[in-house]
Amino acid sequence: MxxxxxxxxxxxxxxxxxxxxxxxxxxxxxxxxxxxxxxxLRPNADYLQNPFGLPSEWTLDNYATLSSAYGLGRAFVNSLMVTSIAVVIVLILATIAGYALAKLPVPGTKWVTATFVSVMLIPGPVLIIPIYLLLARLGLQGYPGLILVYVATGLPFATFFLTLTFRSIPDEVIEAARIDGAGLFRTLWSIVRPMGASGIATLAVLQFLGVWNELIFAVILIRDQSLWLLTPTLATIGDRYLNDQPLVSAGLFVTASVPLVLLAFASRYIMQGLQVGVSR
The missing domain is CATH 1.20.5 (Single alpha-helices involved in coiled-coils or other helix-helix interfaces)
Incomplete structure (x- = not known):
């Protein structure tokens, strides 16, 4: 007792x-x-008087200024479109490749996985000039080239992550599906995808955050200001001799709003997906 x-x-x-x-x-x-x-939600003059206090005046003028003077609404839609397309392509390709490396007799599976890991170790800034020169010669600047860059840079980690996810699925389940007459894509869609949903959802969130917050390639590959994404647009707020922290804060909140909503809805899957491979 x-x-x-x-x-x-x-x-x-x-x-x-x-x-x-x-x-x-x-x-x-x-x-x-x-x-x-x-x-x-406060004017710049009120912020300068007491930066860490509560506002004496509430206003939405900062958001209106971002929309009218900087085209933040158009940039928001552009970022959402490019990010969604890139993430969907990465998820489709990584799901197919991860399933093949995890469950199919692919020759040289260990070497392929090791290649993905080695590519992930290459610093991103090293690839900026080669990627830009290659895309310039191919004439793929703009949205097509930017989406291609996001897919190419995100695919190694995505494939490696989903390979670990699908390895945790029991082989007996897949064998039972094959005995029942399910083909490759039927097994992938009806068996592997639901059982690996937590890992796929976690990967989708990670890929979305990485693409949504990316700045360097979005700046150098898109020259037309009307096609700018959200991060390059926010980088133009203010100038060297102007300090308008409320305006910058409004832009930061707009940028963070989508990831916050995404994380709120996908938090349960993320906690499950982060445990990938622990039991294996």
Whole structure:
């Protein structure tokens, strides 16, 4: 009896420090978001008087200025279109390749996987000039070239990630589907895809965040300002001698709104997908 009571007390003693640490971690994440939202809803003059206080005047003028002067609405739609197309293509190709490497007798599977890992180790900035010169010679500047870059740079990690995901699916399930007469794509769609849904959802979120926040290729491959994505548009806010933090905060909140909504809806799948390969 005394041992069970002492065990409960010790477990409670361990839980409270963990709970306090998690609360501090949550506060460190929530406060910057709260500060950005509050700052975006106040005039610049009010912000300069008391940057860390509550606004004395609430306004949506910063969002109106972003829409009228910087074309933020058009850039938002452009980013959403390019990001969605790139992520869908990556998911389709990575799902097929990951299933093949995980469950099919592909010659040299280990070498292919090692090649993907080695490509992932190459720093991104090293590829900027070669990729630009290659796309310029092929005439693929603009949205086609940008989507191709996003697919090519995201595919190695995506394939490696889904290979680990699909390896956790029991071989007996796939064999049973084959015995029942399911073909390759039927098995992939009806068996592998539902069982690997958490990993696919996690990968979709990671790929979306990476493409949505990318800046360098979006700047050098798209010259027409009317076709700019969200990140290059936000980079033009203000100038060297102008400090308009509320306007910048409004742009930051618009940029962060889509990832926040996506993470809120996909958080359950992300927690499951991050455990890929742990039990294998």
């Amino acid at each position: 005394s041992e069970s009571v002492s065990g409960r007390l010790s477990s409670r003693g361990v839980r409270w420090p963990i709970f306090i640490a998690l609360c501090l971690l949550a506060a460190s994440i929530i406060y910057p978001l709260w500060f950005v939202i509050i700052t975006s």
